[in-house]
Structure formats: C-alpha cells, structure tokens
Amino acid sequence: MVRLHFIKPGLWTTVQDNGRIGYQxxxxxxxxxxxxxxxxxxxxxxxxxxxxxxxxxxxxxxxIIFQGDCQIAITGADLSPTLNKQPISNYETIHVSxxxxxxxxxxxxxxxxYLAVRGxxxxxxxxxxxxxxxxxxxxxxxxxxxxxxxxxxVQTLPLIAPQRxxxxxxxxxxxxxxxxxxxxxxxxxxxLRQVAHLFSTTYKIHKDxxxxxxxxxxxxxxxxxSSPLISSGIVPGTVQVTNEGQLIILLLDAQTMGxxxxxxxxxxxxxxxxxxxxxGDSIRFEFxxxx
Amino acid sequence: xxxxxxxxxxxxxxEWEQRIALDVHGAVMELYQKVAIQNIVGVLYQIPxxxxxxxxxxxxxxAYQALLEQIAYLDRFPLxxxxxxxxxxxxxxxxxxxxxxxxxxxxxxxxxxxxxxxRIHTSTAFRVYMLGFLPGFPYLGVLPEELxxxxxxxxxxxxxxxxxxxxxxQTGIYPSDAPGGWLIIxxxxxxxxxxxxxxPFLFKVGDSxxxxxxxxxxxxxxTSKISPSAFNNSK
Numbered sequence: 001m002v003r004l005h006f007i008k009p010g011l012w013t014t015v016q017d018n019g020r021i022g023y024q025x026x027x028x029x030x031x032x033x034x035x036x037x038x039x040x041x042x043x044x045x046x047x048x049x050x051x052x053x054x055x056x057x058x059x060x061x062x063x064i065i066f067q068g069d070c071q072i073a074i075t076g077a078d079l080s081p082t083l084n085k086q087p088i089s090n091y092e093t094i095h096v097s098x099x100x101x102x103x104x105x106x107x108x109x110x111x112x113x114y115l116a117v118r119g120x121x122x123x124x125x126x127x128x129x130x131x132x133x134x135x136x137x138x139x140x141x142x143x144x145x146x147x148x149x150x151x152x153x154v155q156t157l158p159l160i161a162p163q164r165x166x167x168x169x170x171x172x173x174x175x176x177x178x179x180x181x182x183x184x185x186x187x188x189x190x191x192l193r194q195v196a197h198l199f200s201t202t203y204k205i206h207k208d209x210x211x212x213x214x215x216x217x218x219x220x221x222x223x224x225x226s227s228p229l230i231s232s233g234i235v236p237g238t239v240q241v242t243n244e245g246q247l248i249i250l251l252l253d254a255q256t257m258g259x260x261x262x263x264x265x266x267x268x269x270x271x272x273x274x275x276x277x278x279x280g281d282s283i284r285f286e287f288x289x290x291x
Numbered sequence: 292x293x294x295x296x297x298x299x300x301x302x303x304x305x306e307w308e309q310r311i312a313l314d315v316h317g318a319v320m321e322l323y324q325k326v327a328i329q330n331i332v333g334v335l336y337q338i339p340x341x342x343x344x345x346x347x348x349x350x351x352x353x354a355y356q357a358l359l360e361q362i363a364y365l366d367r368f369p370l371x372x373x374x375x376x377x378x379x380x381x382x383x384x385x386x387x388x389x390x391x392x393x394x395x396x397x398x399x400x401x402x403x404x405x406x407x408x409x410r411i412h413t414s415t416a417f418r419v420y421m422l423g424f425l426p427g428f429p430y431l432g433v434l435p436e437e438l439x440x441x442x443x444x445x446x447x448x449x450x451x452x453x454x455x456x457x458x459x460x461q462t463g464i465y466p467s468d469a470p471g472g473w474l475i476i477x478x479x480x481x482x483x484x485x486x487x488x489x490x491p492f493l494f495k496v497g498d499s500x501x502x503x504x505x506x507x508x509x510x511x512x513x514t515s516k517i518s519p520s521a522f523n524n525s526k
Binding site for chain 1 (some may be wrong): 296297298299300301302304306309310311323335336337338339340341342343344345347355421422423424425426427428430486487491492496
C-alpha cells in the first residue's frame with residue numbers, strides 16, 4: 001500500500017476517471033478527466049487499466065509525500081515536476097521510494113497535468129465514478145476534492161518495466177489552439193455574418209473558465225434570438241450563445257440542461273486540446289462536417 | 292412528428308413540437324422508457340426534457356445513422372409502456388417568512404397576497420418535466436399564469452437546500468445549497484437529494500407532485516423525524 005499525503009493541495013486538484021455515465025436523467029453532470037488522451041497515456045505508462053482513477057492538477061501543483069514505494073507517471077501540462085527536489089520528466093514511468101516528496105513548479109505549457117499511480121485506488125465511488133462532484137452536496141465524493149492534508153491510499157501492484165511515450169504521441173502545445181466545431185441543434189440561429197465571425201476570429205479564453213465551461217471573448221456581433229428556447233439537454237462539448245452573444249463551450253462538469261441556443265459541438269479531440277488551454281490563451285474554430 | 296438532429300459526435304437529439312404540455316411530455320416519456328428497456332448497445336445515457344430527448348452514445352459501438360433508425364423504429368412500435376404508473380408525491384412546504392425569502396418580490400410581481408400565492412401553489416397538480424440545473428433539481432410545471440415571475444436579474448449567491456422557488460411558468464426545489472435566480476417562496480423539510488442513500492434522488496421524471504402548507508412547528512417536527520436514509524416520502 002502507498003499513501004499519498006497532500007502537504008499542499010494546489011490550485012484545483014481532483015480525482016477523476018471516465019465520469020458518471022447514465023445518471024444524466026437525474027441532472028448529474030458527466031464529469032471525468034478533461035484531457036482524456038493525456039489521462040489515458042498516464043495510466044498506460046504505469047500499467048493501469050484506463051478506468052483507474054487519476055489526479056487532475058490545474059496550473060498550480062500540489063505537494064505530496066509518498067508513504068510507501070510505487071510507480072507514477074505524469075502527463076499533460078508541463079508543471080516542472082520534481083521528486084525530492086530533482087527535476088523529473090513527464091511521459092515516463094517513474095519509481096518513487098517511500099518518504100519521497102513530489103512537488104511542482106512553474107507552469108511551462110498547457111493547463112492540466114495528470115498524475116497516475118500504479119495500483120488500485122481506495123476511493124469510494126459515487127454512482128459508479130470517483131470523479132469529484134464540486135457542487136451540490138460535496139459529501140458525495142469527499143475523497144476526490146483534494147485539500148490540505150488529504151490522503152489517498154493506493155493498493156500497489158508488482159512493478160512493471162519503465163516505459164516512455166513516443167515523442168510523436170506527446171502533445172504539441174500551440175499558441176493558438178484549433179478547435180474542430182460541428183454544427184449544433186440551433187446552428188441555423190446564426191446569420192451568415194455571425195458564421196463568418198465564428199471562423200475568422202481568434203477568441204480569447206475568459207478568466208471565468210473552468211471544468212464547467214470556457215467563456216470566449218469577443219462576443220458574436222448583433223446576436224439576438226427571437227423567442228426564448230424551452231430548456232433541453234446539454235452534452236460535454238456543446239457551444240452555446242448567451243443573450244449577450246457570448247460563446248460558452250460547455251465541458252465535463254457542465255449542467256445537463258440549458259436554455260441558450262446550442263450552435264455547435266466540438267469533437268472529443270478538441271475537448272482534449274481545449275483542456276490544455278488556460279484563461280488568456282487563444283483559440284480558433286475550424287468547421288467539421290458531420291460525417 | 293419527430294425531428295432528429297446530430298448533437299455532437301456522441302449524441303442524438305430528438306425533438307417534438309416545441310411547447311410545454313402534458314401530451315408532448317407524455318410522448319417524450321414514452322420514447323425515453325422504450326429506449327431504456329430496449330437496452331441498445333452503445334447507448335450511454337438519456338436526458339428527457341420538456342419536448343426533447345437527448346441520447347448519448349458511444350460512436351465506437353453504434354453509428355449515428357443506425358441509432359437514428361433504431362429510435363425511429365422504437366417510436367413507431369407499439370409497446371405497453373403506458374402501464375407504468377405515475378407516482379403521486381405530496382410535499383409539505385412551509386411558506387412562512389423565515390423560509391419564503393423572496394415572497395415580497397413575488398407579491399409585487401404577481402400583485403397577489405401571500406395567502407393567494409400559497410393557495411394557488413398548493414392547489415395545482417404539477418408534473419416533474421425534467422431534472423437538471425443541479426443533481427436532483429426538479430422542473431415542475433405548469434405553474435398557473437397568475438404566479439408567473441421573472442428570475443432574479445442577479446442570482447442569489449446561496450439559496451439554502453430544500454428551498455421552493457418560482458421561475459417563469461415553473462416551480463422547483465433546490466436539492467442542495469447553490470447560487471440561483473429562482474424566487475424563493477418557502478422550504479420543504481423533505482430531503483430531496485441525499486448522495487449517501489441507495490437511491491439519492493426523491494424525484495423521477497414523470498412524477499406527479501402536489502404541495503401542502505405546513506407551519507414552522509410542523510416543519511421542525513418533520514425535519515427532526517427524517518433520518519438521512521428516509522426516502523419514502525409518499526404521504
């Protein structure tokens with residue numbers, strides 16, 4: 001058994017897995033890792049199944065003392081990780097001996113870092129998932145929202161031979177993130193001029209952006225819709241437009257219902273890439289056909 | 292007449308005539324229940340709403356077009372789904388001023404006094420049209436036109452759990468403490484969302500709900516009676 005003791009929690013550190021699928025009829029957000037690709041790569045590097053929980057770390061890393069030996073892997077954003085003050089690399093299996101301290105430093109690129117630990121995580125799931133429920137009743141997933149002096153226990157497994165992710169499979173962080181957008185249910189609410197705006201504007205990610213959704217600036221020009229919509233379902237990746245014309249890309253922790261026009265949906269790859277863009281970063285939409 | 296729309300790479304949206312009414316919602320519920328019992332490989336979840344049904348699927352297991360054809364077939368095929376009984380729930384609400392945080396705003400907007408507002412709210416049979424906004428938050432309709440209210444222009448930062456509110460032609464119950472814009476006219480002692488219970492959600496889509504008025508004393512008695520796992524709230 002290895003115990004992770006969080007000396008510092010970091011800015012927003014949560015336990016995530018593939019989310020809480022099948023309870024959306026009760027209004028439960030899907031949840032789960034924001035950058036699925038990076039999370040899967042981390043679990044693969046330590047020989048875990050892809051369903052194994054993982055830590056999602058946002059922009060400012062935690063500080064963790066490991067009580068027990070284990071193998072870990074770090075993927076996604078480069079947060080200058082160190083083990084006992086020695087720099088370590090992302091995208092490879094790393095052996096951690098008992099009483100080591102894992103810390104993070106400057107955010108070099110990306111937004112979300114994933115930390116996989118080899119073994120079975122002793123986290124109590126809620127509705128089939130260990131993903132943190134950050135709102136509503138927080139007692140649903142008390143172990144999954146990391147705070148100062150939180151603990152996570154992982155039942156360790158026999159060591160595997162260390163691995164590395166091939167260079168070509170690692171992310172390339174771009175200054176302007178390209179987001180593939182498909183037409184959504186209310187696509188025809190847009191005028192030609194607004195469509196032109198959508199695909200010719202470099203949008204900035206607003207500071208009020210998180211796992212629920214990313215808000216974009218500037219707003220669509222002259223957006224007005226005639227009659228309010230009757231509330232209807234929302235899925236992760238839905239792009240909606242508010243009454244003021246602001247675009248919001250709804251993400252994994254978004255609510256399941258909305259009343260704004262859903263003009264588009266972004267692809268799973270686009271969600272992965274967007275998860276590595278932070279407030280202040282820039283994105284551009286590219287049109288993607290349905291098929 | 293159903294309309295099918297692609298809703299991103301992993302969902303199909305089914306839409307009915309866009310109005311809030313029991314007959315349209317009945318059609319949504321019928322298809323929702325048919326899809327649920329059919330257990331279609333690749334279907335991951337469903338979100339029934341007033342006049343739409345969102346069906347999430349795994350594109351590695353079923354293609355959009357194949358799913359669309361299955362759903363259209365299910366819609367046409369007669370199944371004895373209509374026999375599923377509607378649950379009748381009676382929910383006590385204390386409308387006294389300590390809980391009815393926005394009653395003055397509601398009185399001003401509706402130009403009705405508190406007694407009339409309570410009388411209308413407790414004499415209407417509501418339907419749970421959908422759950423959303425927060426886990427376990429029921430959208431109950433249709434609110435009589437006399438009680439129609441606008442949401443707050445600036446949301447309250449913290450509305451206490453179990454608060455009963457109005458918004459447009461809807462009424463709803465906050466399942467947990469949350470920010471929100473609904474105008475609060477009372478509070479129920481019933482726990483409507485308990486993540487630690489085997490079944491965390493009191494309300495299901497399609498339930499029939501009536502409210503009845505209780506005093507502060509009755510509210511307190513009821514609160515002390517409820518154990519965390521008590522979820523048999525039919526009166």
